[in-house]
Amino acid sequence: MVVVSNRLPVDYVGGDGADTRWKVSPGGLVTALEPVMRANEGAWVGWAGVADREFDPFEHDGISIVPVPLSEDELEEYYEGFSNDTLWPLYHDVIAPPSFHREWWDAYVRVNRRFAETAARVAAPGAVVWVQDYQLQLVPRMLRESRPDLVIGFFNHIPFPAYGIYSQLPWRRQVIDGLLGADVIGFQRAADAGNFSRAVRRLFGYKTRGTVLEVPGADGEMRHVVARHFPISIDAAAFEELARTPEVQQRAREIRRSLGDPEVVMLGVDRLDYTKGIRHRMKAFGELLRDERLSVQQATLVQVASPSRERVETYRQLRDEIELMVGRLNGDHAALGHPAITYLHHGYPRQEMAALYLAADVMLVTALRDGMNLVAKEYVASRYDDDGVLLLSEFTGASDELRQAVLVNPHDIEGLKDAMVEAVNMPPRERARRMRALRRRVIENDVANWSATFLETLTGVGKIPGGVSDALRGAVSRLAQTPRLLVALDFDGTLAPLVDRPEDARATDRARAAIERMSEHEDTRVALVSGRALDSLKEVASPPVAALLSGSHGVELQLDAGGVTIDLREGELARLGELIEIVESAASASDGAWVERKPAGIALHTRKLGASAGAALQRSARDQVEQALPGLATRTGKNVLEFAVRASDKGEALIRLRQHAGADVVLYIGDDVTDEDAFAILEGPDVGVKVGQGKSLAAYRLNGPDDVAELLELLADARDASR
The missing domain is CATH 3.40.50.2000 (Glycogen Phosphorylase B;)
Structure with missing residues (x-):
């Protein structure tokens, strides 16, 4: 590496x-x-x-x-x-x-x-x-x-x-x-x-x-x-451990005393950069003092602005502007022993930063544009006491995750002032409720999870621990609060262990029970999305009556009680007959290979063959089909090669299922290469879970069907509890 x-x-x-x-x-x-x-x-x-x-x-x-x-x-x-x-x-x-x-x-x-x-x-x-x-x-x-x-x-x-x-x-x-x-x-x-x-x-x-x-x-x-x-994060455990040390806690008390023991300490920590909104927060704070909505005896602002790119003229000008604002605000509003703003133009070691975070009642992150802003996450990680208020710009990447912060538009000075007063006056119970939710999010998605998720997507070789990870449990908790949820599941290798004879496949008892429970909720729809033909899927899955079904990689759909099958045209039917003849002939030459007919194609299974023999048979079949019927849709899965006279995929199927269900959020779980088409169309709060190894677009991983069953049980429990 x-x-x-x-x-x-x-x-x-x-x-x-x-x-x-x-x-x-x-x-x-x-x-x-x-x-x-x-x-x-x-x-x-x-x-x-x-x-x-x-x-x-x-x-x-x-x-x-x-x-x-x-x-x-x-x-x-x-x-x-x-x-x-x-x-x-x-x-x-x-x-x-x-x-x-x-x-x-x-x-x-x-x-x-x-x-x-x-x-x-x-x-x-x-x-x-x-x-x-x-x-x-x-x-x-x-x-x-x-x-x-x-x-x-x-x-x-x-x-x-x-x-x-x-x-x-x-x-x-x-x-x-x-x-x-x-x-x-x-x-x-x-x-x-x-x-x-x-x-x-x-x-x-x-x-x-x-x-x-x-x-x-x-x-x-x-x-x-x-x-x-892939939202980046911090070493949350290290910050919490540091904040819990007696030395840091003592230093936090010293910081508050040195500021005149105000009722509220506000804190800003930034590189000295024009994107960080330092001028906006100072302007808002100054107007609150001017209008007597706050006083220096009640609240003080500590601004840490670490030096940045000091050889660039824009940054030199910014420093001059900030320091001029600090001087004016302190001259207009400070009292003896009670500074309006304490301005610190240098960096600090991590231990001092943890003490500042503990000393601060309100953390001000007012960036005008920021990829993430890790200071917001550092503050949350340090507040093991479940106290403190995070005021966070909606123009930071962190705002996508830290929704329990007080979110602001820093360009709206009046709105920013109101949010600062709200943060100062927030009741202790509300502060604790918000901070607990923020801390769960930061701890679940720490920096180790960020790097592991990226590298697993890149290489597909990350080691997958058994069971449901803490990060995935956090995702389940968020899914449980969704007004209308679609739970879409592949079958073979996801709900059911892979077997030599496809007709013998059955979902695990735990998974079936969890699916039945979720199907009872009017605001939860369950869909099975399979490469199998619809008739085969119904036979092996015995799905609940309310389940939505997609077979043959989206060629067949059953929505509620009615089935919808894409009818093939005369030319497609002729090509299908020729295709079946070619593939069945190729399969007959190898012991252990078999074919599965589908409404719009055929699948050549080579699971019982060795890796090299299976690959050789698939190459031979592909060459014969491409020579006789150029332009057919071809799809490779786990020890299976599929041809179709009409192209469709699980992504297209999932789009239609989502529309039919009217779902706000989708959970999709699958184990095959063909499931990547479904992972590719997930967006925003949707959750994708890859079962097993291999390069994947999914953000989360599980080892096998037993872990899928555990995940579905957790979701069913959480969905029941949220009702």
């Missing part, structure tokens, strides 16, 4: 040669990836943070560190210029105007190529390479061209803008093409992934289906690229 990021996970401290000293960089990305890197003999490619200096590769704490050199000119043009004065403002909705300079773009291409060449040099055959963030968007394509054997992922830690904004970039096609070199492209929010997919369609005309993009490969074959959201 190789991680490629602008910065290394270690900072240069000093020394030369054998005496060179390094220390681990603080940050969630390092925390998330260190265990994975050590377990997979990982290498980390990045800049050491020192211009015009080359360092040899070295080992640090079980990870190979591979420094990439940058000159002072490249630092100015590639990093401060194109990355932070072109892409950063553009991707943050042009809150500040971006600058477009051709020499900056040239430097960006040159440095991206150096990173790609370094990664290609250190990556073993077939290695997984995970590229991080907006500074290196060209690296995936460069890697794919030089090392097509690699599995390549990319994660964008900042927002991705709507096409109307993105289209301003003169090099818009080159950047999108660079990203499409990856197999999986991750974003913080579903909206960001949607913006990216729309840009792909507008600029290249490539077909997109849900989170899957069809991209031409170098060999002319179509590649499937996944573009979806």
